[in-house]
Amino acid sequence: AQSVTQLDSQVPVFEEAPVELRCNYSSSVSVYLFWYVQYPNQGLQLLLKYLSGSTLVESINGFEAEFNKSQTSFHLRKPSVHISDTAEYFCAVTIYNQGGKLIFGQGTELSVKP
Amino acid sequence: SQTIHQWPATLVQPVGSPLSLECTVEGTSNPNLYWYRQAAGRGLQLLFYSVGIGQISSEVPQNLSASRPQDRQFILSSKKLLLSDSGFYLCAWGPSAYEQYFGPGTRLTVT
Numbered sequence: 001a002q003s004v005t006q007l008d009s010q011v012p013v014f015e016e017a018p019v020e021l022r023c024n025y026s027s028s029v030s031v032y033l034f035w036y037v038q039y040p041n042q043g044l045q046l047l048l049k050y051l052s053g054s055t056l057v058e059s060i061n062g063f064e065a066e067f068n069k070s071q072t073s074f075h076l077r078k079p080s081v082h083i084s085d086t087a088e089y090f091c092a093v094t095i096y097n098q099g100g101k102l103i104f105g106q107g108t109e110l111s112v113k114p
Numbered sequence: 115s116q117t118i119h120q121w122p123a124t125l126v127q128p129v130g131s132p133l134s135l136e137c138t139v140e141g142t143s144n145p146n147l148y149w150y151r152q153a154a155g156r157g158l159q160l161l162f163y164s165v166g167i168g169q170i171s172s173e174v175p176q177n178l179s180a181s182r183p184q185d186r187q188f189i190l191s192s193k194k195l196l197l198s199d200s201g202f203y204l205c206a207w208g209p210s211a212y213e214q215y216f217g218p219g220t221r222l223t224v225t
Contacts, residue, residue, distance in 0.1 A: 046215065
């Protein structure tokens with residue numbers, strides 16, 4: 001069975017510092033990978049996705065993630081965070097040809113302090 | 115552009131009462147539709163998904179059910195709520211199997 005592990009439940013950082021949110025997955029078949037962001041009391045927003053092609057994917061607000069097949073990881077990074085990046089971040093995988101069912105990690109709460 | 119609506123936004127219901135949460139999508143046709151539940155401090159759990167009218171797949175056995183009476187309408191129901199049903203319920207739609215866009219959610223508190 002497939003699973004997703006987000007290694008850090010909470011990540012506190014100072015504004016303008018770099019951050020990495022870690023995500024590892026377990027699957028015996030090919031997967032597609034996603035990062036979602038959830039602001040308080042809101043739904044999830046798709047941040048970025050890896051389906052195929054370049055293993056480095058970027059979002060419009062400065063986040064990037066790299067798919068590493070050998071390490072089964074899809075870590076999310078940002079070189080300089082802002083207060084507005086404070087939110088919960090979810091890593092998710094879906095398996096090809098299984099109706100798009102997303103399997104989520106437990107989430108990482110990113111807290112950016114001034 | 116496509117939009118997804120959920121209502122109500124918040125709901126407080128006593129144990130044993132029925133439940134009906136509604137999700138509708140605008141601006142697309144024949145979307146994949148999903149219901150997720152997010153319990154406090156936990157990740158998201160897929161409850162149901164649908165690839166077409168009347169086609170429902172259940173992921174977790176429980177006292178909830180789902181229906182898709184129209185192409186862009188997805189309903190989550192229960193005949194008798196349990197305390198453990200409390201949580202944040204999220205509906206999502208997907209233009210394909212590999213993209214999902216979430217609604218604003220319904221906060222359900224069972225007392």
